[in-house]
Amino acid sequence: MGAFFAFIAGYVVGMRAGAQGYEELRDAWNTIRESDEVKDLVSTGFAIAADLLSRGRDVVADQMEERSGRALSPVA
Numbered sequence: 001m002g003a004f005f006a007f008i009a010g011y012v013v014g015m016r017a018g019a020q021g022y023e024e025l026r027d028a029w030n031t032i033r034e035s036d037e038v039k040d041l042v043s044t045g046f047a048i049a050a051d052l053l054s055r056g057r058d059v060v061a062d063q064m065e066e067r068s069g070r071a072l073s074p075v076a
Contacts, residue, residue, distance in 0.1 A: 007032045 007028045032038055 004032065 007025075009028065
């Protein structure tokens with residue numbers, strides 16, 4: 001979270017200090033991007049997305065299997 005505040009501070013400084021402020025803003029952004037907090041957040045996001053896709057794939061496969069089983073069963 002500290003990295004986020006560093007970015008905001010860099011943004012404010014960048015607005016007021018011209019080219020030097022821009023350099024500070026860029027440095028703050030790189031600090032955020034390379035921080036362990038952000039890496040963990042991104043990693044967790046990818047893990048959640050992979051899990052959701054896997055579950056969705058399983059649900060669709062089950063529905064397809066159920067529908068194909070119904071289509072092949074004899075009509076009473």
